[in-house]
Amino acid sequence: MxxxxxxxxxxxxxxxxxxxxxxxxxxxxxxxxxxxxxxxxxxxxxxxxxxxxxxxxxxxxxxxxxxxxxxxxxxxxxxxxxxxxxxxxxxxxxxxxxxxxxxxxxxxxxxxxxxxxxxxxxxxxxxxxxxxxxxxxxxxxxxxxxxxxxxxxxxxxxxxxxxxxxxxxxxxxxxxxxxxxxxxxxxxxxxxxxxxxxxxxxxxxxxxxxxxxxxxxxxxxxxxxxxxxxxxxxLSGTYGFHPSANSAVKSQGLAFYKGGIIVNQNGKRFIDESLSYKLLGNAALQQPEGITYQIWDQTVMDQAVHDDPLYDFQLLKRRRLLYQVDTLEELADCIDVPVEVLSETITTYNNGIQNGAEPEFGRKSLTHNYGTPTPIEKAPFYAFESTVAMLxxxxxxxxxxxxxxxxxxxxxxxxxxxxxxxxxxxxxxxxxxxxxxxxxxxxxxxxxxxxxxxxxxx
The missing domain is CATH 3.50.50.60 (FAD/NAD(P)-binding domain)
Incomplete structure (x- = not known):
């Protein structure tokens, strides 16, 4: 032996x-x-x-x-x-x-x-x-x-x-x-x-x-x-994967840590996006069909990091996984959520963070205790269909x-x-x-x- x-x-x-x-x-x-x-x-x-x-x-x-x-x-x-x-x-x-x-x-x-x-x-x-x-x-x-x-x-x-x-x-x-x-x-x-x-x-x-x-x-x-x-x-899943993700191609993006927000299929936010993406994953699975959307604008897109597995939003765009449009009305149509609900969601969010913390979920930072959120207002606007994965x-x-x-x-x-x-x-x-x-x-x-x-x- x-x-x-x-x-x-x-x-x-x-x-x-x-x-x-x-x-x-x-x-x-x-x-x-x-x-x-x-x-x-x-x-x-x-x-x-x-x-x-x-x-x-x-x-x-x-x-x-x-x-x-x-x-x-x-x-x-x-x-x-x-x-x-x-x-x-x-x-x-x-x-x-x-x-x-x-x-x-x-x-x-x-x-x-x-x-x-x-x-x-x-x-x-x-x-x-x-x-x-x-x-x-x-x-x-x-x-x-x-x-x-x-x-x-x-x-x-x-x-x-x-x-x-x-x-x-x-x-x-x-x-x-x-x-x-x-x-x-x-x-x-x-x-x-x-x-x-x-x-x-x-x-x-x-x-x-x-x-x-x-x-x-x-x-x-x-x-x-x-x-x-x-x-x-x-035990929790990890949030931020496109539903087409698999072991070979992960297709993940965390735009909310750069200033984006997350909405469900009703066009409403449901959590403070600065939390751990494990906690975000738990909450996302409770949404209709477990499908959500990350929403962001050009200000956030400009924060993309080339060749980074979490922040290379341009790579997601090249893979044709993003919706990109010039107005929020078009964005709502792309992801099939009520226009008036999405517009109200973003308006409420923008007004809140400009006053120091948004009122619905108390978001004050980009991630944990770091960074200052920015309003979602600069076209073009982006959406990324997202779900939860066991990685x-x-x-x-x-x-x-x-x-x-x-x-x-x-x-x-x-x-x-x-x-x-x-x-x-x-x-x-x-x-x-x-x-x-x-x-x-x-x-x-x-x-x-x-x-x-x-x-x-x-």
Whole structure:
């Protein structure tokens, strides 16, 4: 039986950061990836990472603090996040940012994104990031990656320690052993109808566009050994996708964070658009047929960001997914809502924000506590049909700040660690953009360091 120091299940960002970290520490590592390529749901993401106090912020004239970042995570999370995890993220986030840069991950732009009080969305190309880490792995002879090798069960020894993994390769079952631990970085369950029906039946109407391999095996394997599952009650879809979106072409836009509004098929707003797009998604699914429209004007269109997965409105236009007209009357006709209702909606909104806050839902900012809304009045006007999608799940196994998986008594399950989307407890009831990839990198490395009994020096 093959034996390694560490076995990692899943080759998304969490797993790849863990593999590089362990490999550079001299550990023997086996990473099992069920698909024929790396990336998981990481490469389907928008590529935002949430960091504070970076050189990119400094160069943009933005003052930020770790305390502000942690406060935003807790506020948007409704105060039900695990404070230990938030504190740990704050402690190691900047060091992780520097580590990623040192390992060839390219940060491209800085944007204001959902849930942050200042621009804190550091964008990467997820494919480039994964490939940069893969390049480093291939330089490490002590790290082995096996593709098309889905893990099936975790096995315990006579001392009740998880020390082996049963996986399949080429139609055969194989058992491998780990002397330091097994790390679950296997992603979520956005493509498991069984688990979505069990945990989130209210999301039945959401599009399914998650990673092909994200069906929750890691969750089930940990569950079998007593792992506590957290945050099931907070599962939400992601708002802002065109109904034609799929895993290959996401077709997403968040014009409301640049100043647009959202209306339902009756032409009425139904929520404060500055809220987390997870909360927006919950509200949107309650609207008629789950279909809504983002409405904006040329002032917002001028804020488009080229080649950005959330803010490249010109790309949506080139894909012929936008309505563009010269008058609000024409816009109402295009999206088949009552002209008088849409006109009244926009007039009420414009008057409200010009007085400091619109009266219906109290919107005061563009996103969270950042930015000032502008009236929708400059032609041409735009509309983007939008719905909700299950792209990733933010519920999973309970972990402590060392990455150890916990049972119902908050006791570590010996030998088992987890990082990334498979974990729960970090996001709480809401979601801050960039915190998902951020926690993958931070906790993937921390779990390895604890398994190998070493500490990161900040």
């Amino acid at each position: 093959e034996t390694y120091d560490l076995i990692i299940l899943g080759g998304g960002l969490a797993g790849m950061c863990a593999a590089v970290e362990a490999g550079e520490e001299g550990a023997s590592v086996l990473l099992l990836e069920k698909q024929d390529e790396l990336g998981g749901s990481t490469v389907l993401s928008s590529g935002y990472m949430a960091f504070a106090g970076t050189d990119m912020q400094e160069n943009a004239g933005i003052t930020d603090t770790v305390e502000s970042l942690m406060n935003d995570l807790i506020e948007v999370g409704g105060g039900v996040n695990n404070p230990e995890l938030i504190k740990t993220y704050g402690q190691y986030q900047f060091e992780t940012y520097r580590w990623l840069k040192d390992h060839g991950v390219e940060f491209r732009t800085l944007q204001a994104v959902s849930g942050h009080s200042v621009p804190r969305g550091h964008t990467i190309d997820p494919h480039q990031g994964i490939q940069a880490l893969y390049k480093r792995v291939k330089e490490l002879p002590n790290v082995t990656i096996r593709f098309n090798a889905p893990a099936k069960r975790l096995l315990k020894n006579s001392e009740d320690i998880i020390d082996r993994v049963l996986y399949e390769t080429e139609g055969e079952s194989v058992i491998v052993a780990a002397t330091k631990g097994v790390l679950l970085s296997s992603g979520g369950f956005a493509n498991s109808e069984e688990l979505l029906q069990k945990f989130a039946p209210h999301l039945e109407g959401a599009l399914r566009i998650g990673g092909e391999g994200n069906v929750g095996e890691g969750l089930k394997m940990a569950w079998e050994h007593g792992a506590t599952i957290l945050d099931r009650q907070y 990733a799940t933010y519920a999973g196994v309970a972990v402590n700040s060392k990455g150890q998986v916990l049972n119902a008594f908050n006791e570590p399950i010996s030998g088992l660690y987890a990082a990334g989307e498979v974990t729960g407890g970090f996001h709480g009831a809401g979601y801050v953009t960039g915190s998902s990839l951020g926690k993958c990198a931070v906790f993937g490395r921390l779990a390895v360091r604890n398994a190998l009994k070493k500490e990161i020096k900040v």
